[in-house]
Amino acid sequence: MLFRKQTIGSTILMICALFLLAACGSNDGKSTSVNESNKQAGAELKVTDAMGEVTVPADAKRILAPHLEDSLIALGVKPAAQWSIGATVLDYLQTDLKGVPTIGWDLPIEQTIGADPDLIIFSSASAVQNGQYESYKKIAPTYIYKDADSADWRKQLQIMGQLLGKDKEAADKLASYDAKAKQAKEKIKAAIGDQTAAILWVIGDQYYLFENNRFAANVLFGDLAVAQPKMIQQLPAAENTWKPIALEALADLDADHLFLASKPEEAGLDKLKQSAIYKGLKAVKGGHVYEMADPSPWTISGLIANEITMDHIVKALVK
Template sequence: MKQVTEPASLVRTLFYVLKDIQYNVRASKWQEHGKNGGHYTIWVITGGSGTIAIGGNRLPLGRGTCCLAAPDTAAELTAGEDGLICYRVSFESWSVCGAGPGSASGRNEPPGGGFPFQGEARCHPFSTCLDYLESIHRHRDSEDDLEQLDNHVRFQEWMRFLLAQNRSSSYEGNMRKAVEQSIEVIKEQYQDVWTVNALADRANVARWQYSRLFKELTGQIPLDYLNGVRIDRAKKLLLTTDDRLYDIAQNVGFNNEYYFNRRFKQTLGISPGQFRRHYRENARVFAPFLEDFLVALGITPVVECSHRGWGRQEYLGLHDVPVLDLAEEDEDDLSRHHPDFIMLDSGFDKWIPNDRLGRLAPTFHMPHPGEDWRSTLHNAARLLGRTDRVEEVIRHYEQKARDARSVLGRSTRGQTVAFLRISALGISLYAGPDYGYTGPILYKDLGLAPHSLVIEMEQETRKMTLPPEWLERLDADHLFITFDRRHSSVPGEEREMLETASWHALPAVKQQCVYEVDFMTWMNYGVISNSKKIDDVLKVLA
C-alpha cells in the first residue's frame, strides 16, 4: 500500500509594498472622491480640518487623525474652512506562502484581506508617526539601491507601528475581556486592598497595557475608579445607617477615617458628615442661575434668583417659589429662606462674596463648563443624590432633538440661520456649533446651517458685537433675536438699535423672518432651556 505523505503546513507572511506617498496642502472646501483602485490608502492629517467618508461612515479630520481605506473602497475627502494638510500613502499588501525554502510564492491580497482594520486608526505618539512619514517622503525618489531598501524598511517599520496599535487579533480581545472581568471584581470586592500591580497580575496583563485598557473602558485610572466605587457605597451607608464615620470608612475599604474624609470631599465637595445631615431629608437648595438643573432632576429650589436687567427664569414654572433679586438683595435676605445647601458656579461672587455665603450653609462650587450641560447635570445629580434620573433626562432631550432635526432638515434645506442678542450697547452675533448659549442647539443638535458670518467668527469666541459693515452682510434667511435690557437707561432703549436703514434692509427683516425669543430661556445652558429653544425653533421653522 502506497504511503501518503501529509504536506507540510504552509507558512504565510504578510508584507507591504509602498506604491506612492504624497504631502498635500489643500485649500478650503477642496474635495476628493472616488475609488482608490487596487491598493490601500492611508491619510494622515498634519494640519487644518475636514471630513472623510469611508464605506458609509463619515469621520471628522484634524491634526493627529489617521484613516485607512481598503482597495476598491469609495472614499470622499473634504477640506474644512481652514484647509487641510495631510500625507497620502498608497500601498499594497502581499503575502509569501510556502512549505519550505524554495517553494515561496508572492501574491497580492484581495480587498480587506491583508489589513485588519479600516477607517480611523490610532497612531500615537503622533510625533513618532510623523518621523516615519517625513523620512519615507524625503527618500521616496532616491535612485540608490541601498537607500531604496532602507526606505522600504522604514515603511515596514511604520506599518508595524500602526498594526501594533490597531490589531484586531484575539490577543487584544482577550486582554480587554480580562480587564473587563477585573472591573467587575472591583465592584464586588472593593473592601479589599488593591494596587494596580495586583489588579494587572490578576488579569494576567502587563501593567502598562492594563492601565491603558482600563482607562479606555472606564475613562478613569484604576485607583480613581476603585475609590469612586467605595465613595458610592459610602454614600448609601451614610444615608441608610447610623454607623460611625470610622466604621463606614473601614467597611468600604479606606484604611483610616482621615483619608476617607479627604477623598469624599475631593469627590463631592462636602464632608461625609455634611452629606449625611443634608440628605437624610429633602435639602433646601439655593442654586443661583443653576435652577434649570435642579428642576430637571426633580428638585424645587428654596429660592429662585432674579436680576433686574434680565428678569427671572419664567420658563421653569417656579411661580410659587420665592424670588431673590440679586440687584437689590444680599445674603441677609437669603438667610431668611434658611438654605441647607448652596450650589454655585464660577462668577457668582460678583453679587454675593463666597465667604459670606459660606457662613449661611455648606457651599459647593459646581464645575460648570457652559456648553457641556450634560457634565453639569451629572455633577449636580451626584451632589444631590439624583443620579438615577440623569440618563432619562438626557435620553429624552436627545430624542427630542433628533426628531426636530429630522423635521427641520426638510423644511429649512438650503437656508441659513443666525442668533442676535440686542442691547443698548449694540447688536451681538452668537457663535457656531461649539460655543455660546445658542450655537450648540441651533447648529449641532438641530443641524441648521449657520450664516457665513457665524463661520467667520474667531474660534472659541462665544459672541461678538457686529460693526456696521458686518451687519450689512447679514443676509441670513432666518434671524432669532432677544433683547438684553440690562444696559438700557430708559425702557425700550435696546429696541431702538433696530430703527436703522441697515437693519430694515436685511433680507430676513424684509421677508418677516425675524423671531423674538425670551431672553432668560435662550441665555441659559440648562437642559430645560435647551428643550424650550427647540420648541421655539419648531414653532416658526417647521
C-alpha cells in the same frame, strides 16, 4: 430710562459670564467632580469640587443655586430662593418658580442666612463674590462647580443629580432631550435643507450676534445641525466677555433665517428695524425673521431653556 436699561444689560452680561461660563469652557481633562458612586438616600456624599473636598448632606431640602435654577427645576426641585439682579429674574422659569423669593445675584450674607439653606451651590469659583467662601461654608455645606463642568449644561445637570440623589432623573431627562432633538433635527432638515440661520439678541441699544457655540446657538447649530452663514463661521469662538456688534457690521449677515431675541420695548429693536441695513438683510427680504419676545431662554444654557428654544426653532422653520 434708556440709560437704566443699558446699565442693567451690561450688568446682566457680566454676571451671566461669571455664573454660567456659557461660552466654550475649556476642558481641563479631569473627570466630573462627583464621585462615581451615586448618592444613596439618607447618606452623606463626599465629593471633590473646585475648592477641595465637600460633604454634601443627606436629603438636602433647601437648596441655594444662583443662576443654576434650570437644573434644579429640571430635577423637580424648587430652590429656597431664586437668582435676581434687582427686578430681573430668569423669566422663562417663573411659572415653575412661582412663590419662590428672590435673592441678590451675589448672595449677600444676610440674605443667605435668611434663606436658611441646607446646601449652597455655585456655578464656579469666580461666582463667589468678595472672598466670602468661608462665610458661606459656615452657613451650609457649599459646593462649587469646576468651570468645565459648569460650562457643559449636560455635565452640570448630571452633577446636580448626583448631589441631590437624583441620578436617574438626570439621566432620564438627558435621554428624553436627545430623543426630542433627534426628531426635531430631522423635521428641520426636511423643511429647510441647507438653508442657514442666525440669532441676534437686542438689549438696550446694543446688538449681540451669537457665535456658533454660545447659549441657544448650541441648540441651533449643534443639536439641530442648522447650517451656519459665512459671517457666523468666521466669528471667533465665544469668550466669557461678550462684545456687542455694531449695527453697520450686520450688513454682512447673510443668513436665510434670523431669530431676533428681544423684549419688544428695547430701544435698539426699533432702531434696528428702521435701518436700511436691516431692511436689506437676506432673511428680512425673504420674510424669514422670527421675533422671540422673551429672550431669557435664548441667553442661558440649561435643559429647560434649550427645550423651549428648540420648540421655538421648530415652530418657526417647520411649516
